[in-house]
Amino acid sequence: MNIKSKFLIYFLAIIIVLISVFPIVWLVMTSFKTRVEIFSIPPIWFPKISFENYIAEFSGGSSRLPFLFNSLKVAFFSTLITIIIGSLAAFGMARFPVPGKRNLEFWILSIRMMPPVAVIIPLYLIMRSLKLLDTNIGLIIVYVSFNLPFVIWILAGFLRGIPKDIEEAALIDGCNWFQSLVRISLPLSAPGLATVSIFSFMFSWNELLAALVLTGRNAKTLPVAISEYWSTTQIRWEAMAATSVIHIIPIIIVTFLIQRYIVRGLTMGAIKE
Amino acid sequence: MQKILGRVGFFLMLPAIIYLVFISVYPTIYTVFLSTQDFNLTQPHKAVFVGFGNFVRLFQDDLFLKSTMNTIEIAILSIVLELIFGYIVAEVFDNRLKGMEVLRTIYMLPMMITPVVWGLTWVYIFNPNFGLANYIFERVGLGFQPWFSSANTALLSLVIINVWQWTPFTAVIFLAGLSGISPDLYDAASVDGAKWYQIALYIKIPHLKYVAMVTILIRLMDNLRLFDLVYSTTQGGPGSATETMSFFIYRYGFHFFNTGYSSAASLIVLVFTIIISQFLIRIFYRGEEISEY
Numbered sequence: 001m002n003i004k005s006k007f008l009i010y011f012l013a014i015i016i017v018l019i020s021v022f023p024i025v026w027l028v029m030t031s032f033k034t035r036v037e038i039f040s041i042p043p044i045w046f047p048k049i050s051f052e053n054y055i056a057e058f059s060g061g062s063s064r065l066p067f068l069f070n071s072l073k074v075a076f077f078s079t080l081i082t083i084i085i086g087s088l089a090a091f092g093m094a095r096f097p098v099p100g101k102r103n104l105e106f107w108i109l110s111i112r113m114m115p116p117v118a119v120i121i122p123l124y125l126i127m128r129s130l131k132l133l134d135t136n137i138g139l140i141i142v143y144v145s146f147n148l149p150f151v152i153w154i155l156a157g158f159l160r161g162i163p164k165d166i167e168e169a170a171l172i173d174g175c176n177w178f179q180s181l182v183r184i185s186l187p188l189s190a191p192g193l194a195t196v197s198i199f200s201f202m203f204s205w206n207e208l209l210a211a212l213v214l215t216g217r218n219a220k221t222l223p224v225a226i227s228e229y230w231s232t233t234q235i236r237w238e239a240m241a242a243t244s245v246i247h248i249i250p251i252i253i254v255t256f257l258i259q260r261y262i263v264r265g266l267t268m269g270a271i272k273e
Numbered sequence: 274m275q276k277i278l279g280r281v282g283f284f285l286m287l288p289a290i291i292y293l294v295f296i297s298v299y300p301t302i303y304t305v306f307l308s309t310q311d312f313n314l315t316q317p318h319k320a321v322f323v324g325f326g327n328f329v330r331l332f333q334d335d336l337f338l339k340s341t342m343n344t345i346e347i348a349i350l351s352i353v354l355e356l357i358f359g360y361i362v363a364e365v366f367d368n369r370l371k372g373m374e375v376l377r378t379i380y381m382l383p384m385m386i387t388p389v390v391w392g393l394t395w396v397y398i399f400n401p402n403f404g405l406a407n408y409i410f411e412r413v414g415l416g417f418q419p420w421f422s423s424a425n426t427a428l429l430s431l432v433i434i435n436v437w438q439w440t441p442f443t444a445v446i447f448l449a450g451l452s453g454i455s456p457d458l459y460d461a462a463s464v465d466g467a468k469w470y471q472i473a474l475y476i477k478i479p480h481l482k483y484v485a486m487v488t489i490l491i492r493l494m495d496n497l498r499l500f501d502l503v504y505s506t507t508q509g510g511p512g513s514a515t516e517t518m519s520f521f522i523y524r525y526g527f528h529f530f531n532t533g534y535s536s537a538a539s540l541i542v543l544v545f546t547i548i549i550s551q552f553l554i555r556i557f558y559r560g561e562e563i564s565e566y
Binding site for chain 1: 275278279281282283284285286288289290292293296297298299300301303304307362365366368370373374376377378379380381382383384385386387388389390391392393394395396397398403405408437441442445446448449450484487488491494497498500501504505508519522523526527532535536539540542543546547549550553554556557
């Protein structure tokens with residue numbers, strides 16, 4: 001490839017990336033602005049860096065800190081439970097001649113594709129009768145069900161990619177199936193486990209509808225708190241931006257961690273890179 | 274032995290199966306039941322069986338029909354644009370140059386972040402009076418745009434955000450597809466003196482058929498459940514210009530507490546989704562068979 005076409009490709013790639021990340025940059029800039037700077041025309045591109053909006057939103061009487069903790073708690077525990085139940089199922093699915101396996105797989109995949117909006121009303125009624133509305137536990141239970149099919153499906157795909165011979169050798173050497181799971185299969189599927197854990201965390205961290213419906217004053221998560229800045233009259237843009245930046249920092253970090261598996265994860269393994 | 278192993282495998286799967294039956298299957302059946310009831314959340318004891326009554330009402334409800342049309346319109350516009358832009362982006366990134374991988378990951382960031390954040394951020398950018406978009410538009414001579422504040426442009430504004438956020442998805446999928454093309458094909462084509470557009474038309478695009486189908490189906494299902502973006506930008510307005518099916522369900526279920534009616538609407542979304550997912554699942558299994566050969 002000659003220098004000229006190389007230059008052209010870099011140029012186009014950088015323009016594409018700029019279009020893509022520009023709103024992120026703008027959001028960060030907005031979070032540093034003062035009330036007056038928000039409405040300034042022409043817009044202020046580079047405000048003075050000040051963390052006043054962050055301090056205002058995450059301290060004092062109306063602090064968003066509890067919602068941040070709710071988000072962390074719910075995402076962490078729902079991921080943990082999903083991984084425990086899901087890795088057992090994935091192992092069973094990938095490695096054992098379970099009768100009717102095809103149908104089970106098919107069923108799990110169908111559940112994954114179900115729109116949450118189709119079950120949100122019954123889930124609300126169930127959580128209400130269990131007295132779990134506006135609790136972290138209620139939301140965790142629901143998120144596990146959202147993420148479980150995903151985790152089983154993707155993890156089973158990862159496990160199928162590990163040669164069976166290694167496990168069989170372990171079984172011949174006197175391991176039972178549980179030891180072969182814990183000592184051989186789990187360590188070998190560590191990258192897969194890490195990937196599905198991160199995805200599961202991310203889905204829970206980003207979820208809005210169920211959190212909006214199932215939680216209130218006490219257990220609301222950060223996305224719900226962010227959505228509450230919305231108003232028909234006056235939106236506090238600088239405050240919204242500060243809270244949003246806090247919310248997206250972990251996502252930006254994990255995106256780089258799982259970059260190799262994003263395509264596989266988001267297409268349910270239909271397309272591998 | 275085979276039988277014992279099968280049983281062990283089934284026991285490993287059992288917790289997941291039980292969990293999903295209780296928290297996914299049971300609620301779905303519950304939705305079917307609720308859709309036949311005239312049931313208001315605030316008066317739970319006054320539920321009345323109405324059979325298909327809710328569905329009959331839905332098909333005569335202008336707002337529901339409008340929300341269906343809007344959903345279809347958003348889905349088609351978004352997906353077509355995402356496919357076109359996604360292909361262009363994939364062509365650019367499909368060059369093994371230094372630093373391309375990092376650029377690609379940065380490029381993917383928008384789709385990893387919750388639409389709530391993007392909805393609000395874009396409402397700020399699209400603010401007719403002090404937003405950045407109009408400032409730039411006026412500077413380059415495109416003039417004042419009302420964006421979300423007019424019924425004529427609100428839906429298009431939603432599509433712009435949707436396309437902006439999800440083109441990376443299409444692009445990285447196409448990229449994965451392009452990387453699967455054997456270099457021999459390109460060599461053969463260049464020996465035959467093929468132009469770049471002939472290579473695109475006769476080698477690349479036919480090769481992307483499978484991945485494009487997967488993308489279209491996944492994005493169709495995504496758009497059927499489009500909620501976050503609407504909730505954080507227009508909340509269905511102005512008027513009913515951007516009311517989508519998911520938002521309709523949410524409003525009737527949790528603002529008007531018209532549970533039965535809302536459940537009927539969500540059942541319609543579910544049926545659409547199931548139809549689409551059947552196509553997708555078929556492709557999944559075909560893809561698997563192909564890779565097994």
